[in-house]
Amino acid sequence: MKKLPWHRVKRLKRQTAAQPLQQYRHCPACGEGEKQPVATAPLLALDDFQFFTDQHGMNRADHHIVVCAHCGLLYTNPCYTPAGFQQLFEKAGLSYGHTAGRIIEQVEWLTQHFPQTQSLLDVGCGNGDLLKALPQTMQRFGMDVDQQVLNDAAQRSPDITFKGCDFDGLNDLPQSDVITLFHVLEHLANPGDFLKRLRQLARAGAALVVEVPVIDRAAETQDRDIVGFFTIQHLTHFSKISLENLLAVNGWRVRSAEAMDGYNGWRVVAEQSELKQTEQVKDEAALQAANAYLAVWCDNVAAVKKRIQTLHGKPRIMVWGAGQHSEYLALLTKLFRLDAEFVMVDSDPLKQGQSYHSIPVLAPEQVPESAWLEDDFPIVISTYGGQQSIERLLKSKGVDPLRVLSLYDRTQRY
Ligand SMILES: [Zn+2]
Structure with missing residues (x-):
């Protein structure tokens, strides 16, 4: 290429896809809106969001964060349909990557907390880097939605068992002492149903390790990024309380919880319990934390706008x-x-x-x-x-x- 192909911006008109990319849903934690849908004004709305490169104006979504009036959970509504997931994330590539670089800390933490563990299943294992770094004496299983990535991982690590994972129709689970879900739950359309199914299929006495970012820590940890906590990639925006609530109603009792150093990770260890029938406590703190974070986020957007102005x-x-x-x-x-x-x-x-x-x-x-x-x-x-x-x-x-x-x-x- 001798000369750069300079071009003026032309935003394509939004087209309706053959199958809807998004649909409204009820609260994934408490079910509010299941019988009677409630109209909720979004806390934050980014309409007509294009997922990466042009695809005839078809890869657009409305990104709305709402607060459940009943339990206080923050979640995106509408949410992607399976067709939407496929269409919208197909071209995400490196924009939807796994967070690498914490493997050493995770391995140390796991061996410290579960010294007797004989077997471990990493759900959302990606290329299996975490599993590869665990002791070879341990029986190791990995599950992920990305079959291509799993095939490559299996070829490179024949001593680890990899398996495809259907988050909405989980019906088979390798039996292990410990199950890890590092930054997985916030990406699922039905995190509660998945946790319940996991509870039913897991070995009796299995420990579950869950890590998600929480709104309680967003203002202090998400820094200056204009994408930040409410990224389009997350479908549920947990708080410390809403995560515990969701685990409890789906048969997991939190045994310990801790904040990770230097980034927004809230890591809990849960054990199997009875499915809780009692009312959930409304998480009032989540909305407060969200508002505090949004104030920081608006400052961040203003600072970036100022720099863009210099291009005038x-x-x-x-x-x-x-x-x-x-x-x-x-x-x-x-x-x-x-x-x-x-x-x-x-x-x-x-x-x-x-x-x-x-x-x-x-x-x-x-x-x-x-x-x-x-x-x-x-x-x-x-x-x-x-x-x-x-x-x-x-x-x-x-x-x-x-x-x-x-x-x-x-x-x-x-
Ligand atoms: Zn709710």
Whole structure:
């Protein structure tokens, strides 16, 4: 490529998919709205959210966070249908990755808390990195929805048993002493039904380890990110109380709970109990914590908007990052409404060669050397977690740092 394919933004008109991508649901914790749907004003609404690169205007969703009037749970409503999941997450690629890098801590923690454990099942195991790092003397099982990832993992680790997982129709479970669910529950449409099924299928006396981010800690841990706690990837937004509630009504009693250091992880150990028939306690604290967090989030959005303003008057702008973060910029700031031509760069092969609001998305290697070294168009880094690595990459390509617009002063890992 000799010249960059600069293009003006054209947001495609939203099209209705053949099968609905979203549907309204009742509260996944207490069932409120099951018999009689209740109209709830959302706490936060991001309408017409496009899932990554253009797909004829079909990959759009309304992202609404609501609060259950009965139990106080924060959850997204409407929620994705199975067709919606498939359609919307197909192109997510690296934007919907597993959180790596905590394996060492998790292994240490597990061996410390369960020294006698003979067998462990990791649900949502991804490529099996956690299982691989556990002692080989342990019988290890992994389950995940992504069959392709499981096949690769099984080939690399023949001593670990991998199995596909249907979260909505779980009917078979490898028997183990410990079951881990690290950052899984918040992604499920029916977390309660899944926990109940897990309770029925698990070995008697099995321990369940669950970790989710909680709203109670969002204001202190989610930092400056404009995606932040209420990311479109989470369907239930737990609090310490609502997680315990959900576990209790589905047959799991919390034995211990702790906050993880340095990121928003709330880790509980639960054991099997009777299904609780008693009324749930309404979680009043969740709404309070959500409001405190939203105040922080609004400040974050304002700070990013201010940086975007500095691009005013630039005829050409490169945006690095065509994932979720860019759609937040599109909906919350004026970036893609500036009177300019754009080009985008992304290192995710699923996005390369596609377009995003009609802007071509290139692989970094496709950008000619002269564009890095001689041109003077600004380069906006559109990611929170990946900001520093992209800054380093641009530096290594010899780009003048004055051309680079980072949207955050500092970033931290969740
Ligand atoms: Zn509820």
